[in-house]
Amino acid sequence: MNNESTNSLSHAEIENDLIKNIHWSTKSKIWISTLLVAFAVCLYFYVTQLIHGLGVTGLHDYASWGIYISNFVFFVAVSLVGMLISSILGLANVTWIKPISRIAEIIAVSFALVAGLVIITDMGRPDRLLNIFIHGRVQSPIVWDIAVVSTYVFVSLLLLYVPLIPDFALIGKKLTGLPKFQLKIYKVLSLGWADKPEQFIIIKKLIKILLVIIIPVAIAIHTVTSWLFALTLRPGWDSSIFGPYFVSGAFVAGAAALVIALYFYRKHYGLEKYITDEHFNLMGKVLVLVSLVYIYFNLNEVLVPGFKPGTAAGAHIQELLVGHEATLYWIVQIFGLAIPFFLLLIPMFRKPIPITIISLAIFVGAWFKRFLIVVPSQLEPYLPIQNVPEKFYQYSPTTAEIAITVGSFVLVLIIMTLISKVIPLIPIWEMKEESK
Amino acid sequence: MDREKSNKNTRRDFIKKLGIVGAGTATVATVYFDKNDLKAQKNGKKIKVLTTDKKVVEVDASDIVPVNTEVETDKMQHRGRVGLVGKKFAMVIDLAKCKNARKCMHSCQAVHQLKPEQHHINVLEMEDEVNGATYFMPKPCMHCDEPQCVSVCPVGATFKRQDGLVLIDNEMCIGCRFCIAACPYSARSFNWTDPKDAEKYKDVPYDIELNVPQKLGTVTKCAFSADRLREDKLPYCVSACPNGVFYFGDSNEDFVTNGTTKKTVRLSKLLKNNSAYTLLAELGTKPNVFYLPPNRENK
Numbered sequence: 001m002n003n004e005s006t007n008s009l010s011h012a013e014i015e016n017d018l019i020k021n022i023h024w025s026t027k028s029k030i031w032i033s034t035l036l037v038a039f040a041v042c043l044y045f046y047v048t049q050l051i052h053g054l055g056v057t058g059l060h061d062y063a064s065w066g067i068y069i070s071n072f073v074f075f076v077a078v079s080l081v082g083m084l085i086s087s088i089l090g091l092a093n094v095t096w097i098k099p100i101s102r103i104a105e106i107i108a109v110s111f112a113l114v115a116g117l118v119i120i121t122d123m124g125r126p127d128r129l130l131n132i133f134i135h136g137r138v139q140s141p142i143v144w145d146i147a148v149v150s151t152y153v154f155v156s157l158l159l160l161y162v163p164l165i166p167d168f169a170l171i172g173k174k175l176t177g178l179p180k181f182q183l184k185i186y187k188v189l190s191l192g193w194a195d196k197p198e199q200f201i202i203i204k205k206l207i208k209i210l211l212v213i214i215i216p217v218a219i220a221i222h223t224v225t226s227w228l229f230a231l232t233l234r235p236g237w238d239s240s241i242f243g244p245y246f247v248s249g250a251f252v253a254g255a256a257a258l259v260i261a262l263y264f265y266r267k268h269y270g271l272e273k274y275i276t277d278e279h280f281n282l283m284g285k286v287l288v289l290v291s292l293v294y295i296y297f298n299l300n301e302v303l304v305p306g307f308k309p310g311t312a313a314g315a316h317i318q319e320l321l322v323g324h325e326a327t328l329y330w331i332v333q334i335f336g337l338a339i340p341f342f343l344l345l346i347p348m349f350r351k352p353i354p355i356t357i358i359s360l361a362i363f364v365g366a367w368f369k370r371f372l373i374v375v376p377s378q379l380e381p382y383l384p385i386q387n388v389p390e391k392f393y394q395y396s397p398t399t400a401e402i403a404i405t406v407g408s409f410v411l412v413l414i415i416m417t418l419i420s421k422v423i424p425l426i427p428i429w430e431m432k433e434e435s436k
Numbered sequence: 437m438d439r440e441k442s443n444k445n446t447r448r449d450f451i452k453k454l455g456i457v458g459a460g461t462a463t464v465a466t467v468y469f470d471k472n473d474l475k476a477q478k479n480g481k482k483i484k485v486l487t488t489d490k491k492v493v494e495v496d497a498s499d500i501v502p503v504n505t506e507v508e509t510d511k512m513q514h515r516g517r518v519g520l521v522g523k524k525f526a527m528v529i530d531l532a533k534c535k536n537a538r539k540c541m542h543s544c545q546a547v548h549q550l551k552p553e554q555h556h557i558n559v560l561e562m563e564d565e566v567n568g569a570t571y572f573m574p575k576p577c578m579h580c581d582e583p584q585c586v587s588v589c590p591v592g593a594t595f596k597r598q599d600g601l602v603l604i605d606n607e608m609c610i611g612c613r614f615c616i617a618a619c620p621y622s623a624r625s626f627n628w629t630d631p632k633d634a635e636k637y638k639d640v641p642y643d644i645e646l647n648v649p650q651k652l653g654t655v656t657k658c659a660f661s662a663d664r665l666r667e668d669k670l671p672y673c674v675s676a677c678p679n680g681v682f683y684f685g686d687s688n689e690d691f692v693t694n695g696t697t698k699k700t701v702r703l704s705k706l707l708k709n710n711s712a713y714t715l716l717a718e719l720g721t722k723p724n725v726f727y728l729p730p731n732r733e734n735k
């Protein structure tokens with residue numbers, strides 16, 4: 001399926017359209033300043049946490065993992081979208097993803113990088129971070145997680161960079177008005193690219209190899225993240241389907257994030273000719289597909305233990321469905337999964353604005369779903385919670401904790417904004433190939 | 437109780453810092469023994485000091501040489517990781533005798549500089565779902581033979597010793613709290629805020645076996661009073677109980693001693709004759725803490 005609109009464009013037009021985002025308008029300056037101020041506020045809260053310890057959070061001995069860990073799981077989940085779009089669809093020769101694959105990679109890199117920081121905010125002793133490398137024990141799932149997440153960040157960065165090489169060469173030639181050092185960086189990064197046919201053959205091969213490599217790594221990051229829970233003996237976590245359950249959920253969250261990013265990038269940088277309404281329509285279909293798989297896993301996750309109410313796992317499911325956590329659970333499942341799924345079946349809702357709103361609902365729902373996976377299990381230990389203050393029976397995050405979590409999102413926005421100011425968001429050379 | 441204990445600690449640590457070797461402390465103290473110090477000129481002035489095993493002895497003042505606290509900590513770390521060779525410690529808790537006196541909890545919290553909500557041992561009020569029986573259940577760390585906490589720790593800050601003890605090294609712990617998430621017995625506690633009396637103990641070298649001073653941002657847990665075991669004494673909780681609830685001993689020798697009556701009995705027989713059980717045995721963690729059932733008629 002070729003993109004009708006890009007077909008009719010001349011190379012010069014494509015080049016001009018796709019490098020015009022490399023420029024700081026007043027509007028974008030205001031935007032980034034706002035983000036930086038917001039980030040500074042969040043950072044202030046992190047500093048108080050550094051000084052006073054994790055006591056500034058609502059965490060306690062019976063909910064010792066809270067929204068930081070939920071957020072970490074969420075960030076890792078969202079970052080999986082790079083693999084879904086570029087690798088799974090790309091390797092299947094789906095051509096419509098070409099204009100959106102780089103944006104998917106940008107999301108992958110930003111979220112995976114920040115996930116690494118989020119996990120540090122959860123550490124009681126961030127000053128001892130290096131202990132993990134000095135004294136790391138291969139038996140511990142945390143060490144596996146660090147290994148696979150860093151590999152994923154590395155391969156994703158390569159996957160973002162390699163297709164950029166021809167574009168770097170082009171920017172260096174076209175945007176001569178940029179600061180000297182910036183041009184120099186482009187030149188270095190373009191590795192002497194000269195648009196030679198044999199160079200294209202090499203780069204395409206390289207991309208293909210990377211696309212294959214990233215599949216197991218991406219699956220590994222989220223599977224290992226799920227194992228942080230599944231490898232314990234806690235009811236609600238001790239589940240053999242956690243790996244695929246998490247991966248399928250990740251595709252839903254990631255696809256929703258991509259739709260949102262597409263909408264805003266497209267609007268702000270006037271990319272309508274390249275990211276068309278049809279892309280939103282197709283992303284809507286992708287969302288339907290991945291949601292369906294996720295719903296299937298949800299059903300398994302609930303029905304199987306739920307059928308054995310006498311067991312600890314069954315009691316946990318009961319708590320989720322009709323107990324303490326029921327309100328949040330049903331809001332998340334209905335508004336964050338079921339309704340979006342049904343709406344997206346209708347073509348009208350796959351238009352850019354409606355699907356972006358729906359994706360926002362999915363995105364928020366997905367975040368709270370992670371919360372529901374992480375927190376309630378801890379509040380229902382095998383042995384009763386006794387001889388502790390009243391607040392240990394519940395968990396409610398504090399302002400500092402929420403601010404630090406919001407900070408992680410602000411940081412992602414900062415990174416995504418900065419990236420959009422230095423590289424074309426759509427691979428120019430691939431678009432030119434399309435229009436041949 | 438609280439005050440008394442902390443005084444004792446400071447006194448003891450003072451001595452440790454001075455590097456005094458008390459007479460008759462062969463096992464423990466030789467670690468700190470330095471021959472050269474004794475060769476030094478004696479000036480005849482004697483002073484009284486307290487040794488690491490809490491005996492008062494008289495030594496020549498010129499023998500008193502300060503020891504680098506870091507070296508001190510290293511030595512304690514080392515022996516704390518190795519453990520007591522040839523032993524395999526076990527605890528038996530007789531639920532039928534527990535009257536909720538909570539002396540175990542309180543003595544433990546005092547020694548280990550814990551806040552009221554931090555428990556190395558916690559006395560729980562239990563209700564049996566099947567027969568409705570209620571009873572009190574002291575719950576220390578189970579010192580499992582298949583410890584989940586140890587498997588998940590990314591840095592080996594929590595570890596299993598050859599003598600069966602599961603300890604935590606708060607000099608190494610990164611505060612990820614994976615071990616808390618993994619422990620099915622909720623046996624671990626975290627220093628979310630500055631530990632109790634943090635200022636006071638700030639310069640005291642860390643004793644991994646006594647597990648003090650507590651440190652902000654690290655995990656703390658029951659250590660079966662490893663420091664007492666090294667001195668051949670019963671754990672703090674065991675000796676504090678007025679009701680004879682606790683038995684403690686070496687399962688290799690197959691003997692346990694009651695902390696209140698000081699009577700020593702055969703472990704295997706005690707377990708067998710009273711249909712002892714372990715908590716959440718179905719999880720396969722293999723605890724070294726055994727429970728004798730509550731409310732037994734023939735008691």
Ligand code: SF4
Pocket residue numbers: 585588589590591592593594604608609610611612613614615616654655
């Ligand atoms: S909190 Fe400390 S002891 Fe527990 S798993 Fe993490 S590093 Fe290990």
